[in-house]
Amino acid sequence: MEPLVSTSWLAEHLGEKDLVVFDATMYLPNESKNGREEFARAHIPGAGFFDIDEVADPESNLPHMVPTASRFAALISALGVSNASRVVFYDQKGLSSAARGWWLMGLFGHDQAMVLDGGLPKWQREGRATASGPPRPAAPGQFTPRFRPRRLRGLGDMLENLETDAELVLDARAAGRFAATSPEPRPGLPAGRIPRSRNLPYTELLNPDFTFKSREELRARFAACGVDETCAVVTSCGSGVSAAVLTLGLTLAGHPCGALYDGSWTEWASHPDTPKES
Known part of the structure; x- marks a missing residue:
């Protein structure tokens, strides 16, 4: 199953019994918005809300870290997902955090997960219907x-990689954050980057309407960062969310999806013993 679907595809299949749609919006601490509150104002009809901060490890002091398999299974089942479900994720920004939901489903073995190309903004620009209010309770x-x-x-894996250089680390943050010329959105977090990582802001994979660029354009952008068919890639960002956009982009470009560094810069920068570059 292709990991990206169009608004027209979703409109055609919306309401089918095995299709589960989620708004997976997450706003950064400096954005002054709440995804769940915005969902209540306008969402795709029948969609549920996938809370990235809830489908996470509650015992970690880092934001939205991967939960245990048992916690993920319990939470996603409660949201109405079964192994036979087709799951579509979208977000309110266009394409920013929806890929995190897609990546989590794949991490836990579910390949029938997709991302809505262009997200809610494209859906609304096309004049398609939206609903308001809280999500309806889902049948488990x-x-x-x-x-x-x-x-x-x-x-530990990332520290080992500094010694082996076995994997290329691609950082999805904006260029200013990567170069430490712009502040991090999380208060008190120092700026900088993991040594020898390379910067590929996730927005460079997207068109102005927040849809993904063509396969050829994606391959060219990854190639400019040193990615080829034999390259092992680890994606990173601020806290493991927009990194999943790079992971999705790799898949769309025909490359192996690689791995994602879940703690990303928030973990790396907070640790006293990790080397930093700026």
């Missing part, structure tokens, strides 16, 4: 996870 599903650890990287 039954989801059995199949965890794929090779798609996930932790702090």
Whole structure:
């Protein structure tokens, strides 16, 4: 199943019994908006809300870290997802945080997950219907996870990679944050980057309407960062959300999806023993 669907595809299939649609919007601390509140103002009819901060490890002091397989299974089942479900994620910005939901589903073994190209802004520009109010209670599903650890990287893996250079680290943050010329959105977090990582702001993979660029354009942009068919890639960002846009872009470009560093710069910058560049 293709990981990207158009607004016309979703409009045609909306309401089908096995299709589950989620708004997976997450706003950064400096954006002064709340995804759930904005969902109540306008969302795609029948959609549920996928809270990235809730479908996470509640015991971690880092934001929205990957939950255990059992917690993920319980939460996604309660949201109405089964192993037979087709799941579409979108977000209110266009394409920013929806890919995190797609990536989590794949991490736990579910390949029938997709992202809405252009997200809610494109849906609304086309004059398609929206609904308001809180999400309707979902009939519980039954989801059995199949965890794929090779798609996930932790702090120890990243420190080891500094010694081996086995994987290319692509950072999805804006260029100013990567170069430490712009502040981080999280108060008190120092600016900078992981040594020898390369910058590919996730927005460079998108058209002005927040849809993905063509396969050829994606391949060219990745190639400019040193990615080829044999390259092992780890994506990173501020806290493991927009990194998933790069992971999705790799898949659309025909490259292996690689792995994602879940703690990303928030973990790396907060740790006293990690080397930093600026």
